[in-house]
Amino acid sequence: MIWVAVGIAIVVVGLGLLVWSRRRAPDGVASFQRQIDALSPEARRSVVDRVQELDDTSADGRGGEPRDPSGPHGSGRGVDGA
Amino acid sequence: MARDLAIDLGTANTLVYMKGRGIVLNEPSVIALNRQTGEVLATGHEAWQMIGRTPGYIVAVRPLRGGAITDFEITERMIRLLLQRVGVSRFTRPKVVICVPSAITEVERRAVTDAARRAGAADANLIEQPMAAAIGADLPIDEPVGNMVIDIGGGTSETAVISLGGIVALEAVRVGSFDIDNAIQNYVRREHGIAIGERTAEEIKKEIGSADPTGDDRQAEVRGRDLMTGLPKTIVLSPEEIRFAIEDVVSSLVASVIRCLAKAPPELSQDFLVRGMYLVGGGGLLKGVRERIERETKVPVRASTQPLEAVVLGAGHVIEHYDALKGMFMGARR
Numbered sequence: 001m002i003w004v005a006v007g008i009a010i011v012v013v014g015l016g017l018l019v020w021s022r023r024r025a026p027d028g029v030a031s032f033q034r035q036i037d038a039l040s041p042e043a044r045r046s047v048v049d050r051v052q053e054l055d056d057t058s059a060d061g062r063g064g065e066p067r068d069p070s071g072p073h074g075s076g077r078g079v080d081g082a
Numbered sequence: 083m084a085r086d087l088a089i090d091l092g093t094a095n096t097l098v099y100m101k102g103r104g105i106v107l108n109e110p111s112v113i114a115l116n117r118q119t120g121e122v123l124a125t126g127h128e129a130w131q132m133i134g135r136t137p138g139y140i141v142a143v144r145p146l147r148g149g150a151i152t153d154f155e156i157t158e159r160m161i162r163l164l165l166q167r168v169g170v171s172r173f174t175r176p177k178v179v180i181c182v183p184s185a186i187t188e189v190e191r192r193a194v195t196d197a198a199r200r201a202g203a204a205d206a207n208l209i210e211q212p213m214a215a216a217i218g219a220d221l222p223i224d225e226p227v228g229n230m231v232i233d234i235g236g237g238t239s240e241t242a243v244i245s246l247g248g249i250v251a252l253e254a255v256r257v258g259s260f261d262i263d264n265a266i267q268n269y270v271r272r273e274h275g276i277a278i279g280e281r282t283a284e285e286i287k288k289e290i291g292s293a294d295p296t297g298d299d300r301q302a303e304v305r306g307r308d309l310m311t312g313l314p315k316t317i318v319l320s321p322e323e324i325r326f327a328i329e330d331v332v333s334s335l336v337a338s339v340i341r342c343l344a345k346a347p348p349e350l351s352q353d354f355l356v357r358g359m360y361l362v363g364g365g366g367l368l369k370g371v372r373e374r375i376e377r378e379t380k381v382p383v384r385a386s387t388q389p390l391e392a393v394v395l396g397a398g399h400v401i402e403h404y405d406a407l408k409g410m411f412m413g414a415r416r
Binding site: 031032034035036037038039040041043044046047048 | 409
């Protein structure tokens with residue numbers, strides 16, 4: 001019986017520790033530094049390059065015609081119609 | 083396993099960035115519905131072609147106005163269709179970051195996140211458009227220097243000063259490209275007695291519209307419906323007329339930029355004179371707008387090479403570095 005009580009106590013303490021460690025406030029300095037690092041031009045390079053590559057590929061695929069990313073902005077229709 | 087997504091849910095266009103893939107969808111924020119059954123008939127480019135040209139039982143609508151959801155149900159259906167088209171199913175629920183105007187209310191914010199969650203997102207977070215634009219435009223926002231971004235969208239225009247990864251000063255107005263189109267429609271109706279549609283007004287804006295004299299004297303022949311006789315009629319419009327027609331809207335955009343400059347801390351103000359301001363968004367494509375802002379603020383303005391994609395690129399970068407940048411979400415800082 002006593003072993004069951006001890007086991008339950010250990011589980012409760014373990015769960016308590018787990019919850020406490022999760023709720024502990026994150027280190028502000030470290031998380032701010034991680035955020036600033038992630039915003040650096042080097043960190044952003046991969047995203048910019050990937051989109052640039054896609055741009056180049058789609059332009060090549062259409063005989064060098066520039067991409068029309070804007071939908072309505074680049075339809076080139078005549079100015080008519082009510 | 084679903085790939086996480088960044089969505090620029092704009093009044094004019096919707097762009098989707100998929101983690102590890104880049105921009106996978108870019109189309110007008112328009113949905114065409116059967117008015118009687120509520121059935122979705124088309125979205126995006128196809129629905130845009132239908133605006134003003136549908137029979138009575140079909141309605142082609144923009145569910146967002148001024149950057150805000152005007153019809154929650156239709157927006158939710160549009161987001162659901164968008165997610166389906168990029169491969170999201172009930173078994174693959176991605177995390178989604180949505181770019182929204184910084185001036186949206188708490189109710190609008192909740193409407194957007196709820197719409198995304200109900201449409202299949204496992205988690206939906208919001209990020210301010212000017213912040214996303216600054217990230218996407220490759221500005222050095224990680225440094226303690228003033229970066230100023232002007233984002234002229236379809237329904238909203240925002241100017242923000244960003245330094246050290248955060249917004250320092252912000253000015254937003256619910257005025258954008260669609261207000262320019264409306265001003266042209268109203269002018270033609272008032273001065274020439276002709277009714278034209280919003281697509282025609284947009285074409286006029288692209289052809290001869292300008293915010294500042296550009297030296298281009300090309301005129302545009304416009305066909306519409308005579309309000310008196312009901313018959314088709316052709317008129318010729320000059321760039322000066324269009325400049326006059328859109329002056330109120332342009333002035334209000336420039337005034338908001340000036341207000342933001344006035345809000346900026348003096349330490350950062352000097353940076354703008356050296357580094358300039360950065361212009362993004364579809365409204366920045368209006369001829370002469372860069373020169374007009376430069377002339378009135380005496381601060382150099384640089385135009386983005388990817389004005390329409392800058393916002394979604396920034397949000398895409400946040401998706402790529404989700405754990406490091408989740409502190410930048412709206413609400414996380416408050």
